Amino acid sequence: MNLVLLGPPGAGKxxxxxxxxxxxxxxxxxxxxxxxxxxxxxxELGRKAGDIMERGELVPDDLVIGxxxxxxxxxxxxxxxxxxxxxxTIGQAEAxxxxxxxxxxxxxxxxxxxxxxxxLVQRITGRFTCATCGEGxxxxxxxxxxxxxxxxxxGTKFTRRKDDTEEVVRAxxxxxxxxxxxxxxxxxxxxxxxxxxxxxxxxxxxxEIDQALDGA
Ligand code: AP5
Numbered sequence: 001m002n003l004v005l006l007g008p009p010g011a012g013k014x015x016x017x018x019x020x021x022x023x024x025x026x027x028x029x030x031x032x033x034x035x036x037x038x039x040x041x042x043x044e045l046g047r048k049a050g051d052i053m054e055r056g057e058l059v060p061d062d063l064v065i066g067x068x069x070x071x072x073x074x075x076x077x078x079x080x081x082x083x084x085x086x087x088x089t090i091g092q093a094e095a096x097x098x099x100x101x102x103x104x105x106x107x108x109x110x111x112x113x114x115x116x117x118x119x120l121v122q123r124i125t126g127r128f129t130c131a132t133c134g135e136g137x138x139x140x141x142x143x144x145x146x147x148x149x150x151x152x153x154x155g156t157k158f159t160r161r162k163d164d165t166e167e168v169v170r171a172x173x174x175x176x177x178x179x180x181x182x183x184x185x186x187x188x189x190x191x192x193x194x195x196x197x198x199x200x201x202x203x204x205x206x207x208e209i210d211q212a213l214d215g216a
Contacts, residue, residue: 001024001026001080001108001109001213002080002081002083002100002105002107002108002109003020003026003080003081003083003107003108003110003111003213004086004109004110004187005017005082005084005111005113006110006111006112006113006180006183006184006187007112007113007114007115007198008113008115008117008120008172008173008176008180009120009124009172009173009176010119010120010121010123010124010127010169011114011115011120011198012113012123012198012202012205013030013085013113014032014033014084014085014136015136015202016113016202016205016209017030017082017084019206020082020209021082024079025078025079026079026080026081026082027071027075027078027079027081027082028081028082029068029071029072029082029083029084029086030084031064031067031084031085031086032084032085033084034067034071035053035059035064036161039053045063045067048060049063053162053163054162054163054168055168055171056168056169056170056171056172056174056175057171057175058088058089058175058179061091061092064088064092065095065096065099068083068086068096069099072099072103072105073103076103080108083096083107087183088175088176088179088183089179089180089183090182090186093183093186093187107187107190108192109192109194109212109213110183110184110187110192110193110194111193111194111195111196111209111212111213112184112193112194112195112196113198114195114196114197114198114199115198115199116199117173119199120173121166121169121170122140123138123141124169125164125165125166126138126139126140126141127139127160127161127164128158128159128160129158129159129161130150130153130155130157130158131155131157131159132150132153132157133150133152133155135150135151137158141202194212194213194215196208196209196212
């Protein structure tokens with residue numbers, strides 16, 4: 001199954017994609033993670049994308065489409081993909097449809113996570129990550145069991161994303177409403193959309209996604 005997780009910044013796409021990956025053996029493809037890795041490695045792509053990401057704008061379609069094509073080809077025999085943060089424009093969605101069709105695949109389901117904008121700002125500005133293993137935490141919703149120590153690996157260093165300030169989150173939300181939200185109608189036209197209440201707690205959202213994937 002190839003699944004697109006669609007939703008604004010902070011809706012919980014990454015959180016739910018990791019759970020789906022663990023439970024269903026699907027491969028998470030996060031263009032945000034790939035771009036951040038390119039920025040950290042100082043590659044040409046990273047140099048092109050870094051400033052754009054810090055402003056909360058979308059990087060050009062051709063750069064992210066190339067990244068996805070490489071990953072799809074690298075996992076030919078797998079059970080499928082969870083597309084997290086891609087596509088984000090109609091151009092990306094059309095390119096994805098073509099890319100999958102050429103390989104005898106398709107997008108099977110599009111799960112839309114609905115969350116209020118103000119809640120998203122609170123979620124994102126409180127988010128932090130273990131610098132060693134990448135486990136995600138939140139100032140209000142998910143603190144480490146022992147303060148300052150990662151529950152998973154025992155690491156003691158944590159990082160926050162540069163684009164997680166309130167000002168940049170507002171810019172990211174603007175980009176979502178202008179460029180990404182129209183994808184809901186695009187995929188509704190293909191009969192693939194299931195909406196989930198992303199305001200519920202993480203476990204409840206996960207159950208709703210399971211129902212959306214396993215139901216008719
Ligand atoms: P990207 O990394 O994709 O960021 P995003 O879409 O803004 O989404 P986030 O990762 O911030 O949020 P999320 O929905 O994954 O939420 P999370 O699970 O972390 O993109 C970053 C930038 O890269 C873009 O701005 C753009 O510049 C560029 N880019 C990436 N892809 C691109 C593309 N295709 N085209 C062009 N440019 C691209 O959850 C957030 C927090 O909330 C966490 O702390 C989590 O623990 C908590 N949380 C999650 N669910 C719940 C819940 N149900 N209840 C309470 N807390 C919750």
